[in-house]
Amino acid sequence: MSPNDRLLWRLLEDILLIEEDQFRDEYGPDEIETWDSLAMVNIASAVEKEFGHAMTPEEMVSLGSIGDIKSILRARGVRFE
Amino acid sequence: MRNIAENFLATADRLPDKTFLVGTDNRRFTYGEILGRARRFAGFLESHGVDPGDRIILSFPNTVDYLCAYLGSLMRSCTVMAVDFRSRPSHLAYVKNNCAVKAWVTPKVLPGFDGIPDRILFPPDLESLPPMPMGKLGAVANPLALIMHTSGATGFPKGVCLSHDNLQHTIRSITSWADIKEDDRELTTLSLTHLFGLAHVHIYWTHGGTVYLEEKLQDIPRLLQKIADEKITSFPGTPGGFKMILDQFADLFAKHGRQLKYIIVNSAPMAEEYITKILDLLPDTRFYMYYGLTEASRSSYICYNDHRDKLRTVGCPTPGSEIIVGDPSNPLVNEVGEVLIRGPQLTRGYWGMDSSEFFLDGWFRTGDLGIMDGEGFLTWTGRLKEQINIDGLKLSPMEVESVLMENPRVRDCAVVGAPDELTGEAVVGFVVPRGEPGKDLEIELRRHCRNRLEVYKIPKKILFVDEIPRTEAGKTKRVSLRDRLIS
Numbered sequence: 001m002s003p004n005d006r007l008l009w010r011l012l013e014d015i016l017l018i019e020e021d022q023f024r025d026e027y028g029p030d031e032i033e034t035w036d037s038l039a040m041v042n043i044a045s046a047v048e049k050e051f052g053h054a055m056t057p058e059e060m061v062s063l064g065s066i067g068d069i070k071s072i073l074r075a076r077g078v079r080f081e
Numbered sequence: 082m083r084n085i086a087e088n089f090l091a092t093a094d095r096l097p098d099k100t101f102l103v104g105t106d107n108r109r110f111t112y113g114e115i116l117g118r119a120r121r122f123a124g125f126l127e128s129h130g131v132d133p134g135d136r137i138i139l140s141f142p143n144t145v146d147y148l149c150a151y152l153g154s155l156m157r158s159c160t161v162m163a164v165d166f167r168s169r170p171s172h173l174a175y176v177k178n179n180c181a182v183k184a185w186v187t188p189k190v191l192p193g194f195d196g197i198p199d200r201i202l203f204p205p206d207l208e209s210l211p212p213m214p215m216g217k218l219g220a221v222a223n224p225l226a227l228i229m230h231t232s233g234a235t236g237f238p239k240g241v242c243l244s245h246d247n248l249q250h251t252i253r254s255i256t257s258w259a260d261i262k263e264d265d266r267e268l269t270t271l272s273l274t275h276l277f278g279l280a281h282v283h284i285y286w287t288h289g290g291t292v293y294l295e296e297k298l299q300d301i302p303r304l305l306q307k308i309a310d311e312k313i314t315s316f317p318g319t320p321g322g323f324k325m326i327l328d329q330f331a332d333l334f335a336k337h338g339r340q341l342k343y344i345i346v347n348s349a350p351m352a353e354e355y356i357t358k359i360l361d362l363l364p365d366t367r368f369y370m371y372y373g374l375t376e377a378s379r380s381s382y383i384c385y386n387d388h389r390d391k392l393r394t395v396g397c398p399t400p401g402s403e404i405i406v407g408d409p410s411n412p413l414v415n416e417v418g419e420v421l422i423r424g425p426q427l428t429r430g431y432w433g434m435d436s437s438e439f440f441l442d443g444w445f446r447t448g449d450l451g452i453m454d455g456e457g458f459l460t461w462t463g464r465l466k467e468q469i470n471i472d473g474l475k476l477s478p479m480e481v482e483s484v485l486m487e488n489p490r491v492r493d494c495a496v497v498g499a500p501d502e503l504t505g506e507a508v509v510g511f512v513v514p515r516g517e518p519g520k521d522l523e524i525e526l527r528r529h530c531r532n533r534l535e536v537y538k539i540p541k542k543i544l545f546v547d548e549i550p551r552t553e554a555g556k557t558k559r560v561s562l563r564d565r566l567i568s
Binding site for chain 1: 167297298299300301302321325329330503504524527528531536539
């Protein structure tokens with residue numbers, strides 16, 4: 001796992017309480033029951049704190065999976081595996 | 082006694098072709114169509130041996146099927162226990178045993194629920210089943226409409242008994258000041274297994290309005306667009322939900338919410354700053370706040386547009402209800418005391434338990450603290466009881482503590498509600514660990530809770546301490562722990 005993947009995994013582990021095998025790009029609210037609208041707000045705020053990139057409200061509500069979080073960060077130059 | 086399903090029958094007779102429900106998939110159902118489905122469900126219950134007076138659990142998400150099952154159950158003269166579809170199996174099993182339930186009905190068996198007996202799956206072929214004859218609907222008088230489970234001081238939920246008379250009073254009370262009519266359209270994101278959302282559906286079916294169902298508050302821009310497109314007139318919600326909307330989409334809210342006649346907030350206190358924001362963004366929309374509990378629903382209300390100097394209050398008693406603070410023989414004014422309520426909306430008590438300690442000379446002891454001002458406006462100031470309120474969802478700290486104590490790495494623990502910007506309060510655990518504390522243990526314990534509790538009950542944070550402060554009698558000093566968080 002790259003440092004950025006590890007950072008995102010730690011962040012989502014803390015908010016969503018997921019296990020490492022659930023840290024998959026295609027996983028989202030349907031697979032992770034703790035991923036509700038409140039968690040979405042917490043994820044956006046933690047991403048801004050840890051990666052230094054703020055999400056727009058539109059990006060925040062479009063988060064449908066872990067892969068979406070990575071895509072938004074990739075668009076801002078953050079590299080993932 | 083008038084069964085609240087009779088209100089629906091009267092509306093379906095008057096307005097059979099009027100749209101009553103719009104599902105999450107945008108399918109529309111008229112009052113006549115829903116009546117047909119509810120009658121089929123009532124017949125389905127009869128064919129499964131469910132008799133008038135029986136208690137049944139309905140565990141559904143916010144769907145048209147759920148409301149058909151709910152209406153059909155009331156038409157069959159059953160008493161309904163509405164259980165959140167996201168509840169844990171242990172909660173459903175507890176409710177089932179607590180109320181000697183005849184059957185529980187669900188559209189889908191989630192993992193962990195398959196061992197709970199007396200399950201009935203909602204029939205996918207409902208449309209092809211025979212409807213119950215009109216003459217048999219509500220033919221047997223069963224005064225008890227609902228038993229809603231709310232968190233108890235001992236950690237075990239208590240079943241609040243609500244009669245048809247209680248619910249009819251609430252319908253009349255809200256109607257008297259909120260002026261809901263048959264051309265009103267409400268968009269609800271509230272769980273309809275809780276009384277706030279469900280009571281609104283009762284009002285709408287009584288007056289012939291239309292209810293648009295949403296599973297929860299998600300994808301806010303789409304919801305706001307829907308409010309505009311469907312010319313929604315009423316949008317109830319929780320303070321946390323409105324805070325989320327205002328923080329992220331205030332402009333869209335102002336743009337799409339213009340035609341809203343009402344905004345109705347309940348369940349938890351709302352910050353003055355956000356009340357002002359809503360009043361400023363939507364000056365033509367009436368903004369109401371209710372105060373009440375499951376045991377005494379809609380006991381006070383205020384329309385903030387008319388009382389901009391009372392934004393810290395939750396208003397005056399609703400018609401027919403009485404609220405005092407302190408002692409019934411000498412009520413307090415402008416002083417903090419326990420809020421006491423009486424009126425026709427008040428529960429008679431909890432299912433299967435002696436409820437006398439919750440009443441004082443006919444007044445219900447809410448466990449809330451408040452101040453009544455000289456003009457009769459109530460301000461909520463805190464709680465006497467140790468309940469935690471997560472944006473309207475209430476829980477007992479003892480329930481979370483008993484789950485934490487099951488973990489072998491916990492020597493002792495205490496749980497409190499900490500102030501939280503978004504949800505009013507958040508669950509925080511103080512743990513005396515066996516062995517080394519640290520982030521890994523915190524996550525392990527929160528995961529332990531995730532596997533045993535509903536999502537909102539999982540501690541947001543766990544702090545490790547050397548000792549839990551207790552009184553000489555062994556009672557946890559939660560106030561001192563809470564103060565430690567605030568300081």
